[in-house]
Amino acid sequence: MININEFALEILKGTSLSQKLLRPDQDLDFSAKDLFFTINKPARSEKIKFGGQAKFPHQSALRLSSERARAIHFFANHELLAIEMMAYFILTLKESTLDNQILRRRVYETLRDEQKHLELYVSRINSLGVEFGDFPLNDFLWRQTVFFTDPQKYFAIMALTFECANLDFSKYYSELFLNYGDQESSKILEIVYNDEIAHVALGVSYLEKGRNNLALWDYYRQLLPDRLGPARSKGNQFDEYARSKAGLDKQFIETQKLFVDPYKTINRKSWKTKDDDIYSKS
Numbered sequence: 230m231i232n233i234n235e236f237a238l239e240i241l242k243g244t245s246l247s248q249k250l251l252r253p254d255q256d257l258d259f260s261a262k263d264l265f266f267t268i269n270k271p272a273r274s275e276k277i278k279f280g281g282q283a284k285f286p287h288q289s290a291l292r293l294s295s296e297r298a299r300a301i302h303f304f305a306n307h308e309l310l311a312i313e314m315m316a317y318f319i320l321t322l323k324e325s326t327l328d329n330q331i332l333r334r335r336v337y338e339t340l341r342d343e344q345k346h347l348e349l350y351v352s353r354i355n356s357l358g359v360e361f362g363d364f365p366l367n368d369f370l371w372r373q374t375v376f377f378t379d380p381q382k383y384f385a386i387m388a389l390t391f392e393c394a395n396l397d398f399s400k401y402y403s404e405l406f407l408n409y410g411d412q413e414s415s416k417i418l419e420i421v422y423n424d425e426i427a428h429v430a431l432g433v434s435y436l437e438k439g440r441n442n443l444a445l446w447d448y449y450r451q452l453l454p455d456r457l458g459p460a461r462s463k464g465n466q467f468d469e470y471a472r473s474k475a476g477l478d479k480q481f482i483e484t485q486k487l488f489v490d491p492y493k494t495i496n497r498k499s500w501k502t503k504d505d506d507i508y509s510k511s
């Protein structure tokens with residue numbers, strides 16, 4: 230039997246893509262095990278190291294398979310980051326309570342889905358002639374791990390913000406790729422979309438338990454770090470159906486839909502900011 234923390238640490242310390250896709254060959258023990266570790270950044274081999282900012286292709290360019298490969302490479306980067314962020318979060322859970330054992334297991338199951346997504350994306354770009362690491366890989370999402378100080382904040386950031394936005398993106402690009410005749414890529418995004426509903430649902434159920442008398446939206450806002458606005462929880466279209474399937478209530482969905490960031494303009498037409506990831510719709 231291998232302890233979940235040992236597994237999580239192997240993911241973070243492993244440098245190659247195959248080490249990031251590691252599956253335990255033994256049963257996992259989800260009890261607490263305090264391991265000494267210092268992780269500023271996950272280890273990465275030269276080929277998949279952090280650095281630079283990939284440009285997301287314009288929508289019209291996605292007719293070309295080479296540009297679709299570039300877009301899928303971008304999505305794959307987010308999957309790898311999700312794997313590492315989830316591994317990191319598992320390691321931050323110190324208490325040996327039954328709740329934490331269940332939580333480690335649930336997050337591990339989500340991590341396994343992210344591994345599946347990464348594998349699907351990588352094999353797709355390979356068949357389109359691109360290797361993972363051929364384009365720059367940014368670390369914007371990883372930098373949010375400093376805010377993973379408790380499970381509530383983790384779920385507000387990961388599930389209700391980034392994974393929630395991915396409901397919109399995955400659906401949008403699944404349909405767009407289908408329109409451009411690329412059924413294979415479209416199908417992968419459809420798989421990601423369906424899994425993402427369950428990932429958001431895990432966060433929703435966790436935050437529902439902690440919100441007490443607060444509306445979920447207000448609780449969510451309270452948990453989000455100042456630098457990360459709720460505008461990041463939306464993609465380039467707004468998928469109400471997926472949100473309600475994930476268990477978000479009507480009030481939350483309506484407020485989120487209408488939300489406009491008063492300070493920053495990360496609104497749907499342009500996600501261009503200096504230091505983070507970019508999805509450009511135009």
Ligand SMILES: [Fe+2]
Pocket residue numbers: 308311342343346421
């Ligand atoms: Fe994923």
Ligand SMILES: [Fe+2]
Pocket residue numbers: 311343392424425428
């Ligand atoms: Fe996910």
